[in-house]
Amino acid sequence: MEENIEKRSYTELINGDIPPWVMRFIKGAGKAINRYNMIKEGDEVLLAVSGGKDSLALALALSLRLKWLPVSYKLKALMINWIEHPIDDEHKEALKEYFKALNIEFEIVDENQFPTSFKGDFNCYLCSRNRRRILFEYAAKNDVKLIAMGHHLDDLVETTMMNLCFRANFATMLPVQEFFDGKLHIIRPLIEIHESVTRRLFEQYDLPVIKPVCPYDQTNIRAKLKPIIKELSHIDKLTREHIYNAHNFNLHL
Numbered sequence: 001m002e003e004n005i006e007k008r009s010y011t012e013l014i015n016g017d018i019p020p021w022v023m024r025f026i027k028g029a030g031k032a033i034n035r036y037n038m039i040k041e042g043d044e045v046l047l048a049v050s051g052g053k054d055s056l057a058l059a060l061a062l063s064l065r066l067k068w069l070p071v072s073y074k075l076k077a078l079m080i081n082w083i084e085h086p087i088d089d090e091h092k093e094a095l096k097e098y099f100k101a102l103n104i105e106f107e108i109v110d111e112n113q114f115p116t117s118f119k120g121d122f123n124c125y126l127c128s129r130n131r132r133r134i135l136f137e138y139a140a141k142n143d144v145k146l147i148a149m150g151h152h153l154d155d156l157v158e159t160t161m162m163n164l165c166f167r168a169n170f171a172t173m174l175p176v177q178e179f180f181d182g183k184l185h186i187i188r189p190l191i192e193i194h195e196s197v198t199r200r201l202f203e204q205y206d207l208p209v210i211k212p213v214c215p216y217d218q219t220n221i222r223a224k225l226k227p228i229i230k231e232l233s234h235i236d237k238l239t240r241e242h243i244y245n246a247h248n249f250n251l252h253l
């Protein structure tokens with residue numbers, strides 16, 4: 001586990017001691033939720049948890065804002081534990097404690113990251129398809145129609161660049177993605193949040209973050225794009241926002 005010495009306890013946030021920058025983060029998520037009408041009164045939201053800083057930050061935002069919102073929604077968190085490299089008991093306990101403190105029901109399911117259907121192939125695309133299939137099956141079984149994922153603005157920018165530069169495609173990650181004729185939606189409440197904010201949250205509070213276990217994590221194209229996007233943002237610090245705004249999401253709603 002990350003060294004938590006000198007970090008503040010996340011329970012401070014849960015108990016209401018929320019510094020302005022964390023409040024801006026929570027309100028930023030709320031702004032996207034409202035802008036895209038992601039969650040309505042009484043909805044049940046399945047939160048997809050990787051154990052990384054972003055999905056844990058998303059859990060925090062979705063749970064804390066319920067304290068002052070005039071509307072209510074139900075949260076349930078699901079983590080897929082990959083059988084090929086399972087998380088250890090200590091981390092499992094820390095995650096369970098975190099979700100309990102946030103008042104979110106939390107479940108861990110064991111699944112194969114390399115199912116036989118891959119026929120020996122493996123890449124990020126196949127892996128995320130597999131993850132999505134597992135999440136969809138779980139949602140269908142539990143009659144959940146909303147799945148929240150921890151993707152943020154930097155993820156959107158990297159996806160856009162990947163599609164444009166390597167796949168000759170003007171395509172992006174959507175804040176709200178519809179499946180099965182509207183029977184299921186993936187929502188991304190952190191879509192307007194910079195990764196630097198979730199990183200800061202993780203650096204300052206003892207969120208029970210699990211270190212990335214994916215062998216491809218630092219070598220994939222996404223990781224190679226990060227310094228390039230950072231460089232672009234030195235030319236114009238609103239680079240990420242420009243790429244986001246280029247999609248004119250509002251026009252399609």
Ligand SMILES: Nc1ncnc2c1ncn2[C@@H]1O[C@H](COP(=O)(O)OP(=O)(O)OP(=O)(O)O)[C@@H](O)[C@H]1O
Nearest residue numbers: 048049050052053054055056078079080149150151
């Ligand atoms: N093992 C998993 N179980 C459930 N959901 C997952 C899992 N891995 C990823 N997700 C979902 O997919 C999103 C994007 O995954 P990705 O692998 O890019 O994130 P990460 O860097 O591992 O973690 P995070 O985004 O939480 O920091 C996560 O934010 C989370 O919502």
